[in-house]
Amino acid sequence: MRLFLLAGALSFALAAGQPAMRVAPTDASWADAEGATATVSARTIPPATIASCQFQGTSVIPLVTTPYFELTWTFPPGSGYTATSNLIVKRSATAGLGGVLEPITGGSGLRTTGPVNGVYTTQIDAGLLGNLLGGSFNLAIVAKQSFPAVTWEAAPATVTAQANLAGLTGSCTR
Amino acid sequence: MTKPTARAAAPPQAESGHARLTAWASAAGGLALGAALVLGASAASAVQTPDVATAATLTQGDDPPLLQLATDPPGTVHTLAPGAPAFWRIGITTRVERLDTLVGYLRAQGALASLGPHTTVELASCTQPWTAAGCVAGAHSILPATAIDQLTQAAVPLTDPARAIPAHVYLQARVALAVDAPVTVQGDTVTVAATVSAAGSTDAGLDTPGGDGSITATSGGIADTGTDLLATALLGAVAVGTGAAIAGAARRRKHSHG
Numbered sequence: 001m002r003l004f005l006l007a008g009a010l011s012f013a014l015a016a017g018q019p020a021m022r023v024a025p026t027d028a029s030w031a032d033a034e035g036a037t038a039t040v041s042a043r044t045i046p047p048a049t050i051a052s053c054q055f056q057g058t059s060v061i062p063l064v065t066t067p068y069f070e071l072t073w074t075f076p077p078g079s080g081y082t083a084t085s086n087l088i089v090k091r092s093a094t095a096g097l098g099g100v101l102e103p104i105t106g107g108s109g110l111r112t113t114g115p116v117n118g119v120y121t122t123q124i125d126a127g128l129l130g131n132l133l134g135g136s137f138n139l140a141i142v143a144k145q146s147f148p149a150v151t152w153e154a155a156p157a158t159v160t161a162q163a164n165l166a167g168l169t170g171s172c173t174r
Numbered sequence: 175m176t177k178p179t180a181r182a183a184a185p186p187q188a189e190s191g192h193a194r195l196t197a198w199a200s201a202a203g204g205l206a207l208g209a210a211l212v213l214g215a216s217a218a219s220a221v222q223t224p225d226v227a228t229a230a231t232l233t234q235g236d237d238p239p240l241l242q243l244a245t246d247p248p249g250t251v252h253t254l255a256p257g258a259p260a261f262w263r264i265g266i267t268t269r270v271e272r273l274d275t276l277v278g279y280l281r282a283q284g285a286l287a288s289l290g291p292h293t294t295v296e297l298a299s300c301t302q303p304w305t306a307a308g309c310v311a312g313a314h315s316i317l318p319a320t321a322i323d324q325l326t327q328a329a330v331p332l333t334d335p336a337r338a339i340p341a342h343v344y345l346q347a348r349v350a351l352a353v354d355a356p357v358t359v360q361g362d363t364v365t366v367a368a369t370v371s372a373a374g375s376t377d378a379g380l381d382t383p384g385g386d387g388s389i390t391a392t393s394g395g396i397a398d399t400g401t402d403l404l405a406t407a408l409l410g411a412v413a414v415g416t417g418a419a420i421a422g423a424a425r426r427r428k429h430s431h432g
């Protein structure tokens with residue numbers, strides 16, 4: 001009986017210690033899927049902001065003064081925009097509010113100076129608005145940015161203006 | 175429980191040859207019993223090991239996931255403009271011994287995705303992090319510039335198939351607007367989604383993966399886990415056979431004496 005137990009214990013010990021009893025390496029296949037998302041947005045050209053608008057009418061004496069509208073405005077802080085590269089001044093194509101805006105081209109009749117503390121001043125001679133005088137219309141400061149093959153414009157900053165045909169009286173409101 | 179009965183049947187004749195043979199038979203029986211015990215323990219171990227692997231799959235630990243994507247912080251918005259593309263970068267990290275496949279695809283949804291050829295996406299990978307100069311190690315093109323509304327969900331390899339898949343792969347999606355894209359797309363957005371799938375082999379007994387990865391059996395069967403039973407079974411068979419032979423010899427000797 002003792003020999004029986006001894007042999008059993010011995011065989012157990014031998015079997016437990018044999019190399020074949022070591023834990024075999026685990027080799028499990030593995031698969032996983034993960035996702036990520038990104039939001040991409042087309043740039044929005046930031047609009048200019050008009051600070052003030054006024055009408056400078058013709059003086060009867062002397063008559064040499066040319067009537068004009070004067071707007072003060074700013075580009076968005078940090079935009080890096082300048083009036084020489086990023087500005088379009090527009091007006092309504094026809095008298096009355098809500099008309100389509102078209103660029104004003106007028107040489108010396110359209111003047112922009114500044115910036116002074118970030119503020120630009122734009123003067124628009126009434127003579128450039130001949131067909132609009134006698135009614136109300138829109139003037140607009142529009143920021144723009146040119147890309148290699150296209151120019152994008154910001155939403156216009158507009159004012160409502162009016163002047164009589166003689167340019168003696170007028171008004172401009174934001 | 176038949177062995178104690180067999181032991182009790184052996185007569186106490188320690189000094190005789192018959193008694194010696196009986197003792198050897200008992201020893202052989204003991205060997206067989208021991209082997210059977212070990213065999214049983216091994217079998218139990220083999221049965222339990224897959225359960226451990228299963229637990230590793232179901233109970234996600236604190237270790238990093240075996241597949242991990244790193245990208246922009248939440249809320250990041252990439253901007254693009256005509257001629258000024260947006261670059262979205264994704265870092266892929268895998269922690270497996272053998273990575274067999276690493277594939278993925280892109281999807282896009284949003285107003286910009288409906289512009290057809292006006293918006294394109296291009297995907298490339300690099301074995302090093304992308305820099306402002308691009309991929310210093312040399313970019314691998316995954317997807318050429320493709321209209322973003324033409325993306326398919328067909329997974330494609332994310333690395334050069336001719337080379338081993340590295341543990342770290344860096345993707346770059348280049349989203350671009352056509353140079354003459356109309357001003358009306360200002361502010362339009364698109365959400366680009368990348369899905370990355372990886373498969374390989376890992377030591378499931380050592381790592382408890384985080385994330386939602388799954389460990390599955392190799393070749394469609396149970397994973398090769400637990401102990402090797404072949405040697406144990408052989409040992410048991412030899413012990414049983416030896417015991418039976420000695421016991422038979424003892425019986426023959428007893429009969430011959432009788």
